[in-house]
Amino acid sequence: MPRFQFPKSIQSRPVYGTLTARAGTSHLMLADAEGADALVDLAASATELMARAHVIYIPKATGATYTERLRALKPAQLYVGPSLDAALPRLRKALADAHMGLQIYLAGTEGLIGQAMQEAIAAGYPASAIQTEHRGSVARRVQCVHCKGITEDVETTPFVCSHCGLNLFVRDHYSRRLAAFQGVRVDAEDPGEVPVSEGLYQ
Amino acid sequence: MTIQFNDETFYDDFTFRNSERAIRRFPFPFHEDSYMYSVNLEPHLSLRPGSVYEKTFDVDEHYVSEMRDRARVLSDDPLRCQSLPHMTLAGWDLLELIMVEKAKDYPDLFELHRAGDRWHWINKPLGIEQKFTFLDETTLPCGPMEYITRQAQGDFALLDHRDDNLWMDAGMVTTQADWSLDFDIGMNFYEWHAPVPKAHELGVFQRALKFLLNLQQGAPVRRLNWTMTVNPLLDTSPENYHKWGVQKTSVTSENVGSKYHLRVELQTLFRLPRSNALAFPIRCYLIRLEDLVTVPKWGRRLHRVLRDLPEELATYKGFIRNRPMIVGYLSQFDDGAETSPGIWPD
Numbered sequence: 001m002p003r004f005q006f007p008k009s010i011q012s013r014p015v016y017g018t019l020t021a022r023a024g025t026s027h028l029m030l031a032d033a034e035g036a037d038a039l040v041d042l043a044a045s046a047t048e049l050m051a052r053a054h055v056i057y058i059p060k061a062t063g064a065t066y067t068e069r070l071r072a073l074k075p076a077q078l079y080v081g082p083s084l085d086a087a088l089p090r091l092r093k094a095l096a097d098a099h100m101g102l103q104i105y106l107a108g109t110e111g112l113i114g115q116a117m118q119e120a121i122a123a124g125y126p127a128s129a130i131q132t133e134h135r136g137s138v139a140r141r142v143q144c145v146h147c148k149g150i151t152e153d154v155e156t157t158p159f160v161c162s163h164c165g166l167n168l169f170v171r172d173h174y175s176r177r178l179a180a181f182q183g184v185r186v187d188a189e190d191p192g193e194v195p196v197s198e199g200l201y202q
Numbered sequence: 203m204t205i206q207f208n209d210e211t212f213y214d215d216f217t218f219r220n221s222e223r224a225i226r227r228f229p230f231p232f233h234e235d236s237y238m239y240s241v242n243l244e245p246h247l248s249l250r251p252g253s254v255y256e257k258t259f260d261v262d263e264h265y266v267s268e269m270r271d272r273a274r275v276l277s278d279d280p281l282r283c284q285s286l287p288h289m290t291l292a293g294w295d296l297l298e299l300i301m302v303e304k305a306k307d308y309p310d311l312f313e314l315h316r317a318g319d320r321w322h323w324i325n326k327p328l329g330i331e332q333k334f335t336f337l338d339e340t341t342l343p344c345g346p347m348e349y350i351t352r353q354a355q356g357d358f359a360l361l362d363h364r365d366d367n368l369w370m371d372a373g374m375v376t377t378q379a380d381w382s383l384d385f386d387i388g389m390n391f392y393e394w395h396a397p398v399p400k401a402h403e404l405g406v407f408q409r410a411l412k413f414l415l416n417l418q419q420g421a422p423v424r425r426l427n428w429t430m431t432v433n434p435l436l437d438t439s440p441e442n443y444h445k446w447g448v449q450k451t452s453v454t455s456e457n458v459g460s461k462y463h464l465r466v467e468l469q470t471l472f473r474l475p476r477s478n479a480l481a482f483p484i485r486c487y488l489i490r491l492e493d494l495v496t497v498p499k500w501g502r503r504l505h506r507v508l509r510d511l512p513e514e515l516a517t518y519k520g521f522i523r524n525r526p527m528i529v530g531y532l533s534q535f536d537d538g539a540e541t542s543p544g545i546w547p548d
Contacts, residue, residue, distance in 0.1 A: 010397060178385065
């Protein structure tokens with residue numbers, strides 16, 4: 001699957017790189033859906049990494065497509081979970097138990113990368129120990145600025161807030177603290193005049 | 203008391219009014235007939251007796267009503283006041299700065315008596331008297347930043363200084379020009395300014411940050427920013443935009459002079475002594491267009507500035523849809539005469 005090239009944007013918007021093997025005492029790898037491909041590529045470039053790797057993987061809509069490929073990498077620990085929420089207690093334990101020299105690798109959707117980054121930073125890891133690579137869907141995690149509810153996997157703008165039902169347009173303004181983009185009512189000045197929804201990045 | 207405080211509202215029936223004196227001392231932000239972003243920082247030194255630049259923290263006829271409006275907004279949405287855990291010391295720094303300066307500049311309104319860390323604060327306009335122990339949070343009804351900014355006009359941000367950047371890690375924000383503290387808290391200087399068009403390309407933020415990182419204690423600076431607001435609404439927050447945005451459609455060529463307000467922010471920046479953070483007060487002043495044009499130079503100049511403003515800026519500042527009406531109204535007060543340099547009335 002070709003990697004998506006994000007257009008140039010404003011400075012609060014995160015930018016993503018390419019995962020590269022780093023020297024470390026242990027390696028925590030978190031991915032969702034097509035993000036598994038990035039871990040496969042990473043492992044191919046440095047096979048010795050996986051013997052000290054803890055992989056947490058959320059397949060989302062990809063089902064069983066990637067799980068066997070990840071298992072074949074022979075990571076020290078592999079967890080395949082139904083959702084990021086379900087995996088959070090495990091992630092937090094892994095972050096709390098880790099020793100100096102842990103390297104963190106995040107791959108997949110922006111929602112996953114952002115929330116895992118939030119957890120790692122809250123646990124005290126410097127941003128310099130965390131690498132990210134975007135793969136798969138360009139859907140966004142969006143906070144409604146009005147009701148504060150977060151809608152996951154938003155693919156269009158405007159969209160309907162899953163909490164308060166307002167029609168929101170999706171800004172590029174991004175909060176790392178919330179791991180979310182900002183959604184603002186699109187028809188605030190002309191109630192009822194909602195533009196036709198477009199896919200993000202069309 | 204020397205100041206007669208208005209009893210007025212900034213929502214619903216909008217009874218806010220500026221007296222003749224308040225109009226004359228309005229911080230008109232344009233020193234020439236055109237506008238573009240610039241760093242425009244200058245020392246926050248006392249200037250012109252009676253002007254908004256005379257005192258460290260200007261207290262005016264709107265003080266009591268603005269504080270009532272802040273309490274109302276906070277009661278509706280407590281997330282307008284937030285402080286990340288490491289910012290409490292900066293909150294004490296801010297409390298000290300405001301109390302000391304207000305007591306010094308307005309001795310008939312505010313008193314501060316200090317015996318070691320035992321402090322006694324008297325705020326006469328708001329009828330508040332508080333004895334507390336400095337740096338002991340348990341002796342105040344709420345955190346120090348919230349306590350003092352419920353008694354000070356304008357929004358306040360506290361900026362932590364680390365990693366060669368400034369981080370907006372605390373704030374009291376109820377009179378903002380459409381930005382969300384709850385969303386922006388924790389962002390660095392470039393991130394929270396990210397949505398501003400053009401200024402990044404002009405290098406404005408790089409230069410401003412460099413300057414501010416070197417800000418010294420006792421040498422505060424100031425600048426003005428501006429936008430346009432329909433009705434004298436202090437709380438033009440994104441949180442409530444779905445409620446106030448529609449007011450922009452209530453403007454007609456008949457009421458544009460009374461509905462539209464020039465909104466000016468007097469922004470000041472202070473280095474704080476214990477936390478090494480920066481205090482960033484953002485004080486909002488509103489003036490309706492029909493009051494503003496009573497100063498002929500301002501009427502002429504505002505017409506020219508708004509008429510010639512790049513479309514991108516008019517869009518960002520949120521008045522693009524009504525610009526033709528505003529410019530049409532102001533053109534009546536522009537006879538084409540030359541305007542004198544500087545911001546002051548002739």
